[in-house]
Amino acid sequence: MAVLHQKSVLDMIKEFRRNWHTLCDSERTTVCGADSMILALQLSMAENNKQRSGEFTVSLSDVLLTWKHLLQEKLNLPVENMEVIAHYEDIRRSYDNFLKNSNMLDLIDVYKKCSALTSNGENNANISPNQLRNFLSGRQSAEDDETGLSVPKSPMSKDNQDNEKAKLLAKKIIYSYLNLLVNSKNDLALAHILNIPDRGLGREAFTDLKHAAREKQMSIFLVATSFIRTMELGGKGYAPSPSDPLRTHVKGLSNFINFIDKLDEILGETANPSIAGSRILSVIKMQVTKGQSNRDPFYKAVEEVSQDLDLRIKNIINSQQWDLAVGTTDISPARPKSYAINHGTAYCGRDTVKLLLVLLDEEAASVPTKNKAELLYDDEYTIDHNGTSILTLFRSPIQVNNSLVKPLRERIHTLMEEKKIKSWKEYIIYT
Secondary structure: OOOOOHHHHHHHHHHHHHHHHHHOOOOEEEEEEHHHHHHHHHHHHHHHHHHHHHHOOOOHHHHHHEEEHHOOOOOOOEEEOOOOOOOOHHHHHHHHHHHHHOEEEEEHHHHHHHHHHHOOOOOOOOOHHHHHHHHOOOOOOOOOOOOOOOOOOOOOHHHHHHHHHHHHHHHOOOOOOOHHHHHHOOOHHHHHHHHOOOOOOOOOHHHHHHHHHHHOOOHHHHHHHHHHHHHHHOOOOOOOOOHHHHHHHHHHHHHHHHHHHHHHHHHHHOOHHHHHHHHHHHHHHHHHOOOOOOOHHHHHHHHHHHHHHHHHHHHHHHHHHHHHHHHHHHOOOOOOOOOOOOHHHHHHHHHHHHHHHHHHHHOOOOOOOOHHHHHOOOOOOOHOOOOOHHHHHOOOOOOOOOOOOOHHHHHHHEEEOOOOOOHHHHHHHOO
16 A cells, blocks of 8 residues: 555655745755654654653654654544553654754645645645555555564575665665755754765764754754864864864864765756766765775665666656756746856756755655664664664763763762761661
8 A cells, every 4th residue: 555655645745846935935845754754753752751861762662652643643633542652742842843943844744735735625646644644654555564563574685685785775875965965954864974984973973063053053064064164264263162072073074064065066067957966976976985895785786776866867857747847846046147147057056956856755755664673773784884873873972071970089978978877877776
């Protein structure tokens, strides 16, 4: 059933793109697919737990329970007698704020916005709330297991498993680079690629960026960009404070920002969107496979995924739908006059952005991952490529400092006081 409704979901997203100017504030708003939705929910739940108990963590069973309730509640389907986790309303607010701050809309938001286009509230994409719920939950039939855990598969060799995982990782990385290029506020996309390839930007660097972004109420990418621009161009008196934690990561952050700048240059300076898309994919491929052997499964997977996307770009450009979309969506303003400053680069990047959005929208309409445990918690394979699970990355590493570990003298003094109190209590009891 999920596969059957995939086309309807994609049609719904296309309807949203055709009417973006009346449905959202930015043409670069990206759509959050099913897998990203549950990742965002997991982070929102972990953040809520941290605020209440000090632990940035959440169990799989709680995520699946809340996921089921979220789908019902957001789609205005019956929630009576459904089990709901404590503090659900706080979690829901955190989830909504995460998407808003990341300039993303989830598939249910897109559905609601498309429904609002017609006076009778019917969605032009021809998909019902129940069908969308079934698609997002990954149900294959009405009797399908609702736990969200994986369905037993046919045995697969170790090599095939590695190749499959490598391809999924390659897709995630390449799509995350494209997503960040289109939507620089997408913290989820940035988390996937900040340290791929290895830039020395591990959990500590991500934590420092996350804290700075929260303090300044900016996206993580904008914080990193602002820091590097200030370091490179600020001059004396404008440089970041010597005590700024980001100074420790200046080399890696500079590498990352300069690479995104390179992709932006291709986006803005290559008039033909097909050529621009191919060049962007080629540069990403070279970057993420740097130092890899061409016999490595990950190298082969990146090669395969980039070739598939390059072919898809050419098919989109050659399709009648693309010509119609470019000519009628009213996304781009009129082309600047030939005598205008930067008249070429001021216009050509918009068509490439629209092209990349088509790719990203198709990915957002992908059938959700069935094995939620692997999606949300599995670090085993990605760690070989300098990655980690999103939950682990967003969880601040434990720092040994005076606020967490008391000085030896203070600990000894406390222990002696506790012994004195215990001895005094024993004396009172026996006398």
